[in-house]
Amino acid sequence: MLVVHGFHGVCAASFETAAIADIALVWKQKAGPYLQAMQFAFSVGAIISPLVAEPFLAKTITFPANFEPIVSNISTLVPQYLKHTVKFTDKLAVQEEITGNISVTDIGESLIYIPYSVTALLCLLSASFFVATFSFYGSVYENLNDVSACEITSHRNRYFISKRMKYTFTMLLASALLLYVVSQNSFTGFLMSFLVSERKWSKAMGSVASSVFWITFGIGRLSGIVIIKFISMSSMILIFSSTCLSGAVIFLLAVIFDQVILEWMSIGVIGFGMSVLFGLPFLWLSKNVCTLTGKMASIFFIFHCVGTMGVPILVRYLIDKVSQMWFIYSNIFLSFSMFATFVIAIVSFNFMKRVHNRSEKANIMLKVEGGN
Structure with a gap:
């Protein structure tokens, strides 16, 4: 069973990496709504899968x-x-x-082989779509050779920063994604335990609280498909990451002052704030820094996996050995660090872009004066 789950993890990570890279490559500047739609589909699957398995347990x-x-x-x-x-x-x-x-x-006995069989059939169906697409249209990367020379020149001119700065921004965004994933996994993984052990809620209420998180999470991803058409990706990243941080602070205040209604609201705010943040770093990188290839997406997922392997263990240790309140403290720290990393990346890029634009204007003026 361990071998099978390990193999499944490798294949699932490869699938998600390729899917994100392909969407960014195919749709380029218009990839935002499509990547958000894919992330929303993930949320729908996360909501439906427990309902499919429950009758057979x-x-x-x-x-x-x-x-x-x-x-x-x-x-x-x-x-x-x-x-x-x-x-x-x-x-x-x-x-x-x-x-x-x-x-x-x-x-009695759990008939767990039935939901596993359903999952296997869905994976086979998903794979058949990719095989059919490849058979009819070929590789997305091979078809890049068909674009015109004008499109290639425009594509290259879009990225003005140096190769060294491309690596820097990639590491910054990968770090922000790591903080996001760790924050989400820690919050969803320990929320039930915290509410039951520290807040003395019933397990039924704790289960409903988890559902509130996932419902607002799904609503946020669904709304992201529309929102990204009207505001810039940089603004969207800052708005949702600050919402996530605000929800964590509100949750802390609600617990300190024992405001149950505020606790429910803060859980929903955190779910909504976290909803769209996973796909946005990929889109921002593709638009402003460099072409998002499978190799670049893999760097993000390496950071993602390293964080999820180590940080939740540390959070669990602090919760067990120090205080249950470290569930909230760690969430605030991770949310603030993620928000600060996004701010550093976006502000730095905008400053460099402003300097580049001034330099371009100065060069144009010199050419005009020289021609006269």
Whole structure:
């Protein structure tokens, strides 16, 4: 199982890297809405997949804590009305937890092979689309040779910064993406635990809170398809990253002053702020710095993977050993660092662009005067 999941991770990362690079290459300056649409499709899949798997998981039932359910035939201990809705076997799954006077136990076996089979069929269908596209149209990169000389000249002139500065901006944006991914993974991974352990919410409320995050996350990605047509990518990056930071600060204040309604609102604000930030660094790089190839996208994903392997472990250690509040502190720190990195990249580029434009105007004036 570990080998299969590892192989799946490699293939999934390769797929996403190629998809992002292809969209940026095909649509160029118009890639914004299409990349946001692809990210929205990811969100839809994240929302639907648990619903697909849930009917095939083992059912749960509650017993009094002083009741011993480990017996040879569990069906004899189940209330009559449950026998009509749950299919029981003669063996009982491992007892999950005992809380207060209630014992929650899994009954029966999970038919997990069914959702896995559905996933396999969807992956096969997705692959068939790529095979069909390649068979009819060939490689996107090979077709670049068909563009006119005028288009090539215009494409090259669009990027005025030096090769060294291209590497610098690539590293800055990759670092910002790392901070974003780590922030999102830490928030979604530890939110339920924090609300139940620190805020004493019920698990049902914690589950609803997670749903609120993902709903606003999906709404944000859907709205991003439209928003990106009306405002610049730089403005969009700053607006959504500052929204993410503001939501984290509001969440801290809500917890300190015990304002439950404000906590719900802040979770939604954070979800909306995080929604579109994953695809924007790729688009900004393609528009202002260099052509987004598979190699460049891979650099971003390397940063992404390194961050998700290490930082959540550190956050978990701080939460367990120091204080549960480090869930919020780490989220604020990561959001602020991400926002600051975006600001540095955008302000630096705009300054260099202004200097370049002045230099270009001066050269034009010299040529005009020389011609006279």
